[in-house]
Amino acid sequence: xxxxxxxxxxxxxxxxxxxxxxxxxxxxxxxxxxxxxxxxxxxxxxxxxxxxxxxxxxxxxxxxxxxxxxxxxxxxxxxxxxxxxxxxxxxxxxxxxxxxxxxxxxxxxxxxxxxxxxxxxxxxxxxxxxxxxxxxxxxxxxxxxxxxxxxxxxxxxxxxxxxxxxxxxxxxxxxxxxxxxxxxxxxxxxx
Amino acid sequence: xxxxxxxxxxxxxxxxxxxxxxxxxxxxxxxxxxxxxxxxxxxxxxxxxxxxxxxxxxxxxxxxxxxxxxxxxxxxxxxxxxxxxxxxxxxxxxxxxxxxxxxxxxxxxxxxxxxxxxxxxxxxxxxxxxxxxxxxxxxxxxxxxxxxxxxxxxxxxxxxxxxxxxxxxxxxxxxxxxxxxxxxxxxxxxx
DNA sequence: AAAGGCACTTAACCTAGATTAAGAAAATTA
DNA sequence: TAATTTTCTTAATCTAGGTTAAGTGCCTTT
Numbered sequence: 001x002x003x004x005x006x007x008x009x010x011x012x013x014x015x016x017x018x019x020x021x022x023x024x025x026x027x028x029x030x031x032x033x034x035x036x037x038x039x040x041x042x043x044x045x046x047x048x049x050x051x052x053x054x055x056x057x058x059x060x061x062x063x064x065x066x067x068x069x070x071x072x073x074x075x076x077x078x079x080x081x082x083x084x085x086x087x088x089x090x091x092x093x094x095x096x097x098x099x100x101x102x103x104x105x106x107x108x109x110x111x112x113x114x115x116x117x118x119x120x121x122x123x124x125x126x127x128x129x130x131x132x133x134x135x136x137x138x139x140x141x142x143x144x145x146x147x148x149x150x151x152x153x154x155x156x157x158x159x160x161x162x163x164x165x166x167x168x169x170x171x172x173x174x175x176x177x178x179x180x181x182x183x184x185x186x187x188x189x190x191x
Numbered sequence: 192x193x194x195x196x197x198x199x200x201x202x203x204x205x206x207x208x209x210x211x212x213x214x215x216x217x218x219x220x221x222x223x224x225x226x227x228x229x230x231x232x233x234x235x236x237x238x239x240x241x242x243x244x245x246x247x248x249x250x251x252x253x254x255x256x257x258x259x260x261x262x263x264x265x266x267x268x269x270x271x272x273x274x275x276x277x278x279x280x281x282x283x284x285x286x287x288x289x290x291x292x293x294x295x296x297x298x299x300x301x302x303x304x305x306x307x308x309x310x311x312x313x314x315x316x317x318x319x320x321x322x323x324x325x326x327x328x329x330x331x332x333x334x335x336x337x338x339x340x341x342x343x344x345x346x347x348x349x350x351x352x353x354x355x356x357x358x359x360x361x362x363x364x365x366x367x368x369x370x371x372x373x374x375x376x377x378x379x380x381x382x
Numbered sequence: 383a384a385a386g387g388c389a390c391t392t393a394a395c396c397t398a399g400a401t402t403a404a405g406a407a408a409a410t411t412a
Numbered sequence: 413t414a415a416t417t418t419t420c421t422t423a424a425t426c427t428a429g430g431t432t433a434a435g436t437g438c439c440t441t442t
Binding site: 176 | 398401
Binding site: 059061065067069081082085086114118121122124125128129130131132133135136137138139140142143144172175 | 250252256258260272273276277305309312313315316319320321322323324326327328329330331333334335363366
């Protein structure tokens with residue numbers, strides 16, 4: 001079965017016609033690793049759902065330091081919510097880290113779908129709620145935990161990503177430098 | 192006009208009957224400063240909308256250090272989203288900082304309202320979206336800005352709160368100790 | 383009005399994590 | 413396959429921000 005429909009069906013029930021309508025408003029594309037799907041400074045027009053492969057969103061500070069906001073692998077959505085909602089230029093990049101099959105949903109079509117299938121409003125509300133809770137927790141972790149603790153939590157929560165993501169990007173996600181991350185990791189391994 | 196209805200009308204249009212129905216499902220209460228509305232470990236059953244006064248949510252680390260997740264003054268909602276959504280015990284406290292008039296909306300009634308007035312689903316989706324965007328930005332700020340920079344940003348964004356909130360709590364919100372905050376503040380004033 | 387407790391300040395000292403730099407290993411590309 | 417670029421490691425040094433502690437002033441509560 002289709003991954004994105006499976007995903008939706010966890011929260012709301014769509015009829016077969018609604019499922020077809022939904023899919024007809026999306027496009028599925030393949031992208032090579034390193035492809036930039038969204039540049040900082042652009043207005044974000046789409047949400048991306050990952051069928052396979054791996055993506056990340058990040059910004060660049062003072063044209064030097066990258067900070068990873070999120071990773072997205074199979075079954076996850078990714079976008080620049082600020083820019084998508086406000087339709088103003090954002091400061092996030094969205095990049096493919098591993099060759100990926102992506103379902104693309106434009107903002108226009110999303111709004112059409114909200115009209116046609118009001119239940120979808122509920123689905124995206126729930127998605128957004130879960131995302132909000134996750135960001136609140138991550139913020140509190142950054143306020144209250146040491147780098148070690150954040151790393152351990154990341155490991156237990158995102159075991160799948162650790163194999164795939166270059167560690168400098170995990171470092172960035174956790175809020176430490178690659179050098180410190182390396183030091184920390186070898187310290188933890190020695191135990 | 193009623194503040195909460197005014198608030199809602201910025202995003203969706205309710206008929207007079209719908210407005211009445213909405214209000215009939217809420218309760219308005221007065222609370223004294225220092226009142227705890229929600230304790231860590233409890234399951235959160237309600238959202239709070241602030242008509243007047245000031246609230247905060249925070250957690251306590253290792254039974255010692257408080258970390259402020261959010262403030263809420265007139266016109267803002269506050270709750271423990273994790274606990275409210277999952278109906279599991281949360282780890283946030285919600286506390287009144289200044290005598291407050293609060294509109295209380297129970298989860299049950301919120302769900303009844305979603306049935307009766309499906310448009311409300313849109314309203315709460317938008318609220319949640321805006322909140323998500325704000326937390327993403329705050330997280331990125333914590334990853335990429337120095338304490339000074341976060342403080343300046345806080346000042347320009349929440350000028351109203353600076354007068355009202357004890358500075359040790361602003362320090363906690365920014366992720367620094369009260370001692371360091373005091374040092375930082377006097378350094379900035381000397382300029 | 384006194385007493386006790388908070389909130390804030392200041393200062394000395396400490397440490398988690400940053401910076402710089404240089405080499406080794408792995409992955410891309412030609 | 414070699415050449416080139418990235419990623420990762422290690423180590424020395426540095427600093428933003430933490431900790432501890434002592435003192436001041438301001439609310440509460442009685």
